[in-house]
Amino acid sequence: MRLTAYRRAARRAGPVAAAALLLALAGCGSRLPESAFGPPAAGGTGRATDTGAGPGTVKVGIVTSLTSPVGSETFAGPRFGALAFFRALNDAGGLGGRTVQVVTCDDGGSGIGNQDCVHRLVDRDRVFALVAGSVLTYAGAPYVSAKGVPDVGGQPVGTAYDRWPHLYGIYGSSAPRDGRAVGWDGTLYQTTEVYRFFKERLGATSAAVVSYDQADSARYARQIEQGLRAEGYRVLSRTVDLALPGFQAVAAAMKADGTDLLFDAMDTRGNAALCQALDAAGVRLRAKVTNVQNWSDTARTDYRDSPGCRAALWATSSSRNYADTGHPAVRAFRTAMARYYPQREDLLSAWELEGWAAAGWLTDAMRSCGADLTRRCVTAFLGSGTPYDAHGLLLPAAFAPQPRPSGPARACLDAARWEDAANGGRGGWVTQVPDMTTTCFDVPQLPYRP
Structure with missing residues (x-):
């Protein structure tokens, strides 16, 4: 899949x-x-x-x-x-x-x-x-x-x-x-602003990447590892069986490694199960970084059985936080x-x-x-090449063919962190940057073959 x-x-x-x-x-x-x-x-x-x-x-x-x-x-x-x-x-x-x-x-x-x-x-x-x-x-x-x-x-x-x-x-x-x-x-080319952001914001120096033993999952994990290493991280890479993932062993390896950040190439089901194993093993992360696919209010229930991991949950994207009313x-x-x-x-x-x-x-x-x-x-x-931002909801995007990338690029991002309910509230995603259009970095452009 x-x-x-x-x-x-x-x-x-x-x-x-x-x-x-x-x-x-x-x-x-x-x-x-x-x-x-x-x-x-x-x-x-x-x-x-x-x-x-x-x-x-x-x-x-x-x-x-x-x-x-x-x-x-x-x-x-x-x-x-x-x-x-x-x-x-x-x-x-x-x-x-x-x-x-x-x-x-x-x-x-x-x-x-x-x-x-x-x-x-x-x-x-x-x-x-x-x-x-x-x-x-x-x-x-x-x-x-x-x-x-x-x-x-x-x-x-x-x-x-x-x-x-x-x-x-x-x-x-x-x-x-x-x-x-x-x-x-x-x-294709990827940029490394996500990894730069956590290095500068949290002082992170090490990261774990977890993927399934499935081609697309493994390929995406390799992209993450490539970006992390380009930003100077020490990387712990672990692969689990798609049908019977051994997350306890992953949690033990991360605890021994003293991992700062966790990135994954898995679905919500795998994320939730991994977080349960991390909480059970007493692993405390600076951030568990998820992607825009999992940036959802369902985090409230998806991670119900792993509150420690949920407290470290961050999400990054190229669009504005849907909670920023x-x-x-x-x-x-x-x-x-x-x-x-x-x-x-x-x-x-x-x-x-x-x-x-x-x-x-x-x-x-x-x-x-x-x-x-x-x-x-x-x-x-x-196809005019004029950047479009959906009335401020997206980082400006355009369709204008360019020569093959070379050298650094200016790349921006949005980031939010999950906060549990307090004082009778619902809890939810709280933006962690002043604005996604100004949270930008000059980062390398790394080639990969999809």
Whole structure:
């Protein structure tokens, strides 16, 4: 199986340009104001302008691995975030007289299922674009690209978003993406800002990396180890059996090593079981560093049986903390989620916020076309090279092919730490940086082959 975390932390190369298209988001009450979605376009078109773009509606598709082998919640977040955005947008008047009609498809976490979803949405439902995809295996990517269907804000689990044109992952890309080799002749690059951050913030000098004896898990673990060593860490590497992981032995090795930080290349199930073994062995970490996939309110229950490990839980990402309701864009997201999906209060996550941001990205691209809404116009917006920050929710991202990376790059991050409930509160994720746009480092760009 391929786990979301394996692709998520491999940051793309290329300089981060100044933010553009920064618009204020605000939302309160039962109806979100027009300003939450940018200025309204003038009137309805009264005519169809492209596939899926009719006179009164525009149809978009979302493919999600809801019933995947790794669980129903693993990939669900972006779907709900995007659905909340479009419901709020429609309640605020829609897109220039058009209502956004969303068609969803569950691919079951298989390549065949993904191809079936793609053909169903593109050929039968004739959607204008895809958005906020989060799938285990994106086998339908070549067909989506060949049909010229914009796919906006997808989660880069595999390598599709680093290879195919018309696919625009949530973090942007500076790779050629010409449909031939992935990245630069089969090579991608990662930066090391996460490891630099913990070295400077916590004074950490040693780290453990734990992975399954499975190809994707092991490959991602090697990337983490490469980054840690580049930043001068002493690294303890441990591999466990996917079916019967021996976490007690890992905990004993970490205790003997005096490990400062723990990074993993596992799913939530493995994380929770490892933390139980660490607590039982009396291992005390400066930080257990998880990734954006596991940045979720479910930490409250996932680590119920390992409070010591949970107290050391940190998460890093390229998007804003979904708990930072002081930020207007986050507040708009939380208002919409509470209104449309109140049952997900204990399941809120960074991925849901990124699904909302993906829907906003597609909406702003469509709005740029005015009444003449076409795929060509949306593609021109996405490929313009202008950095986009989803109204302050993302670090500025763009799609502008660059030469093969060399030398250091300026890379930024967001970071939060879990804090347990106190004085009757719920507890949750507390941001640990002044702002993700200013928490930046000049770090090396390290090549790897996915």
